Amino acid sequence: MTKAEIQLIRSLADKRGRAEHGLFVAEGEKLIGELRASHLGVRKIFALEGVFRGPEVETVTARDMERLSLLKTANTSLALVEIPRYELRPRELAGRLTLALDDVQNPGNLGTIIRLADWFGIADVVCSEGSADCFNPKVVQATMGAIVRVRVHYTDLPRFLEAAAHELPVYGTLLEGENIYRAPLTEAGVVVMGNEGRGISDAAARTLTRKLFIPPWPADRHGSESLNVAMATGIVCAEFRRRADARPE
Amino acid sequence: MTKAEIQLIRSLADKRGRAEHGLFVAEGEKLIGELRASHLGVRKIFALEGVFRGPEVETVTARDMERLSLLKTANTSLALVEIPRYELRPRELAGRLTLALDDVQNPGNLGTIIRLADWFGIADVVCSEGSADCFNPKVVQATMGAIVRVRVHYTDLPRFLEAAAHELPVYGTLLEGENIYRAPLTEAGVVVMGNEGRGISDAAARTLTRKLFIPPWPADRHGSESLNVAMATGIVCAEFRRRADARPE
Numbered sequence: 001m002t003k004a005e006i007q008l009i010r011s012l013a014d015k016r017g018r019a020e021h022g023l024f025v026a027e028g029e030k031l032i033g034e035l036r037a038s039h040l041g042v043r044k045i046f047a048l049e050g051v052f053r054g055p056e057v058e059t060v061t062a063r064d065m066e067r068l069s070l071l072k073t074a075n076t077s078l079a080l081v082e083i084p085r086y087e088l089r090p091r092e093l094a095g096r097l098t099l100a101l102d103d104v105q106n107p108g109n110l111g112t113i114i115r116l117a118d119w120f121g122i123a124d125v126v127c128s129e130g131s132a133d134c135f136n137p138k139v140v141q142a143t144m145g146a147i148v149r150v151r152v153h154y155t156d157l158p159r160f161l162e163a164a165a166h167e168l169p170v171y172g173t174l175l176e177g178e179n180i181y182r183a184p185l186t187e188a189g190v191v192v193m194g195n196e197g198r199g200i201s202d203a204a205a206r207t208l209t210r211k212l213f214i215p216p217w218p219a220d221r222h223g224s225e226s227l228n229v230a231m232a233t234g235i236v237c238a239e240f241r242r243r244a245d246a247r248p249e
Numbered sequence: 250m251t252k253a254e255i256q257l258i259r260s261l262a263d264k265r266g267r268a269e270h271g272l273f274v275a276e277g278e279k280l281i282g283e284l285r286a287s288h289l290g291v292r293k294i295f296a297l298e299g300v301f302r303g304p305e306v307e308t309v310t311a312r313d314m315e316r317l318s319l320l321k322t323a324n325t326s327l328a329l330v331e332i333p334r335y336e337l338r339p340r341e342l343a344g345r346l347t348l349a350l351d352d353v354q355n356p357g358n359l360g361t362i363i364r365l366a367d368w369f370g371i372a373d374v375v376c377s378e379g380s381a382d383c384f385n386p387k388v389v390q391a392t393m394g395a396i397v398r399v400r401v402h403y404t405d406l407p408r409f410l411e412a413a414a415h416e417l418p419v420y421g422t423l424l425e426g427e428n429i430y431r432a433p434l435t436e437a438g439v440v441v442m443g444n445e446g447r448g449i450s451d452a453a454a455r456t457l458t459r460k461l462f463i464p465p466w467p468a469d470r471h472g473s474e475s476l477n478v479a480m481a482t483g484i485v486c487a488e489f490r491r492r493a494d495a496r497p498e
Contacts, residue, residue, distance in 0.1 A: 112477065119476055121466035181491045217370035217490045227368055228361065231483045234476070238484045239491075241466045242430045 001046060001060055006067065009078070013070050015133045022083050024135035027075040031145050038148040040081055047077035070137040083135055086151040088124055090163040095188050097122055097240055100170075102157055102204045103130040103195040104229055110134060111142020112230040113193070118146035120237040125150055126190075128157035128204075161207035164190050169209040172200050173232055177213035180239055187244040193233050212236065250295060250309055255316065258327070262319050264382045271332050273384035276324040280394050287397040289330055296326035319386040332384055335400040337373055339412040344437045346371055346489055349419075351406055351453045352379040352444040353478055359383060360391020361479040362442070367395035369486040374399055375439075377406035377453075410456035413439050418458040421449050422481055426460035428468065429488055436493040442482050461485065 011017030012025045023043065026035055029051055036042050036052075045057045046068055066074040099122055104110050110132040117125050125134075132139060134152040143150075161170050171185070172192035192208065194200035200208075214227060214235050227235070260266030261274045272292065275284055278300055285291050285301075294306045295317055315323040348371055353359050359381045366374050374383075381388060383401040392399075410419050420434070421441035441457065443449035449457075463476060463484050476484070 112480070115477070116480065119465050121470065181494060214487065215490075215494070216368050217493075219494065221370065227483070228364070231361070231365065231480065234480045235483055235487045238463065238487070241464075242488075244466075245430060245464070245468065 001058060001064055001068070005044075009068055009070070009080070012080070013137060015136070018083060018133070018135050023080050024083055024140060025070055025137050026079045026081050026140050026147075027069060027071055027077065027137070028141070029076055031141070032077050032079045034145040034148045035079060035081055040084055040148060042079050042081050044080040045077060046079075051076045071141065084151075086124075086153055088126065088151070088153050090160065090167050093124075093164055093167055093188070093190060096124075097188060097237075097244075098124050098126060098164075098190045099233065099237075100126045100157060100161060100190050100192045100204075101131050102128050102192055102200050103198070104193065105130075105132055105196055106229075107132050107136050107138040108142055109196065109228070109230040110136075111139040111144075113233050114139070114143040114150050114152065115146040116230070116234050116237055117150045118143075120241055122237065123151060124153060126153045126155060126157065126160060128201075129154055158201070158203035158207060161190065161192065161204055165207050165209060170207055171210050171212055171236075172205060172208045173213060173236060174200055174205065174211045175213065175226070177211035179215050179219065180212040180236065181215070183210060183212055185240055185243050187240075187247065189240075191233075191236055191240065193229055193236075196229055250307060250313055250317070254293075258317055258319070258329070261329075262386060264385070267332060267382070267384050272329050273332055273389060274319055274386050275328045275330050275389050275396075276318060276320055276326065276386070277390070278325055280390070281326050281328045283394040283397045284328060284330055289333055289397060291328050291330050293329045294326060295328075300325045320390065333400075335373075335402055337375065337400070337402050339409065339416050342373075342413055342416055342437070342439060345373075346437060346486075346493075347373050347375060347413075347439045348482065348486075349375045349406060349410060349439050349441040349453075350380050351377050351441055351449050352447070353442065354379075354381055354445055356381045356385050356387040357391055358445065358477070358479040359385075360388040360393075362482050363388070363392040363399050363401065364395040365479070365483050365486055366399045367392075369490055371486065372400060373402060375402045375404060375406065375409055377450075378403055407450070407452035407456060410439065410441065410453055414456050414458060419456055420459050420461055420485075421454065421457045422462060422485060423449055423454065423460045424462065424475075426462035428464050429461040429485065430464070432459060432461055434489055434492050436489075436496065438489075440482075440485055440489065442478055442485075445478055
């Protein structure tokens with residue numbers, strides 16, 4: 001473990017450092033194991049003795065791990081992983097359910113949403129440029145390995161949605177939307193979720209085919225806090241999948 | 250602001266201190282405003298100049314607020330609030346949807362679940378003695394004010410559920426449960442959610458009328474991480490309320 005490597009890892013805590021080096025940091029045996037078994041390129045692993053074997057593995061002490069770790073509590077292992085580059089054309093959305101995030105800012109929310117996408121069999125999450133970075137160490141850890149299976153894209157979101165709306169319905173959850181349980185939902189589509197405070201931007205809202213709302217109980221009640229964006233995403237995904245499952249084949 | 254008050258506030262970071270003094274700490278203008286308008290007893294408020302008025306308000310400096318705060322980032326105000334004592338007999342559950350938590354440990358999860366209960370019009374959350382304490386400062390803040398409206402109880406959970414099962418159905422989510430979307434659900438009932446790692450304990454599982462499972466997509470897929478307990482609670486509550494709403498009057 002060289003000083004340059006320590007500096008490199010520190011620099012990967014920031015988006016700029018990650019962009020410069022094309023690498024992100026993953027920590028923990030389970031996550032790194034999943035990364036190694038995936039299509040992603042694991043360039044180097046620092047690990048306590050006996051945790052991993054291979055030409056890219058360097059054994060370090062527990063004290064070294066504490067110096068290297070970007071998390072509050074150091075793990076048994078830390079990997080440098082190549083940031084994957086994915087492409088997604090609106091035409092490829094056909095037949096599939098896809099999530100779009102309009103400036104979701106909180107790393108924990110983004111991580112939870114990527115994990116949800118994995119659970120609900122959603123292959124792609126398309127983010128606006130202003131969204132949290134999915135290779136932020138906090139997001140990577142919060143995905144619990146889902147980052148290996150879900151492709152996260154960053155793009156000019158309103159433009160992407162405009163193109164997508166030519167191919168299939170684009171849904172979004174807004175306070176003025178209709179009751180999701182009474183709205184017709186298609187099996188394939190794009191579902192847009194908005195920023196924690198501001199919701200969906202006007203530019204993205206203009207592209208929506210249908211506006212949805214998760215009703216509180218009782219439905220005409222007011223004054224209570226709204227649902228957190230990750231929670232709303234989970235409930236919306238569950239409802240889309242429930243409908244698809246209930247559909248006659 | 251006396252030294253004794255600073256010590257008192259510090260002691261309220263721990264469950265023992267809260268039990269001893271019968272008080273908990275709430276921070277922030279919005280939350281304290283909601284507490285003052287509620288049935289809860291707000292004993293004292295420390296606040297920056299101009300934030301609150303009243304005989305129980307003491308104006309302090311920003312520096313004092315930083316010393317007092319139990320949170321990472323100090324707020325404009327901090328209140329000492331009397332811990333409410335609620336009673337709930339199984340007979341009172343009739344006609345209502347109630348949540349039961351079997352050793353949910355993470356304060357963030359508990360806070361999110363209390364917030365969900367508020368959204369979905371669930372008046373009572375019944376916790377096992379081993380669950381996180383709802384008056385932990387992290388939980389209080391995570392509820393975003395819902396702690397004012399939702400009654401949280403601590404009790405011998407298996408015993409409570411056994412008594413409840415004589416009154417109405419007791420549901421629980423388990424890996425071996427049936428697809429929640431295909432299971433008959435009643436409007437009233439108790440829904441049990443389990444510990445983050447171990448799920449529902451055997452003692453609580455024995456009381457269940459019906460075991461439910463939120464299917465991933467596709468439903469026969471394996472190997473992916475399970476849903477977080479707060480997320481699962483949100484999806485289950487949404488499904489119970491959707492069914493009740495779809496029922497003919």
